Amino acid sequence: MIVLAAGEVSPGLLGFTVVALIGVALYLLIKSMNKQMSKIKVPHEGDGNDKKAG
Template identity: 80%
Template sequence: MNVLAAGDVSPGLLGFVVVAFLGFALYFLVKSMNKQMSKIQVPHEGDVDDKKAE
């Protein structure tokens, strides 16, 4: 086992795995968000004005 000096920092394999997992989770969350956002139907400005006139 390596003994590190007082100022040395080494996250090692666990740090890499945690960062990689967060990256994959963020990727899938953004992908899911884009899918949900594409389902939203926003009315056009002209459609809203026509309904108010009625």
Template identity: 80%
Template sequence: MTVLAAGEVSPGLLGFLVVAFLGLALYILIKSMNKQMSKIQVPREGEEADEAKTDEKAKK
């Protein structure tokens, strides 16, 4: 173990654990976000116009 001189500061084990935890949490959140984003269905331009026409016909 290294002895530090007066006034020197080291993050130590606690600093490493905090950074490792934040990295792991970020990884899990990004993975979850990608899963949720893949579930979203975005209509294309042509499909949007077709749906509007279909809705108008259904109302009549």
């Protein structure tokens, strides 16, 4: 059995894969959030007063 020192241990391919998948998931979530936020209609300051007065 090979004993490695603390400085010789690395996360390897599994660690890279996990971080890459988290990055891709974050990108897709932000893209979806921006799409949903663009659908929201925010009333402007003057819009409410004009409708009530009319």
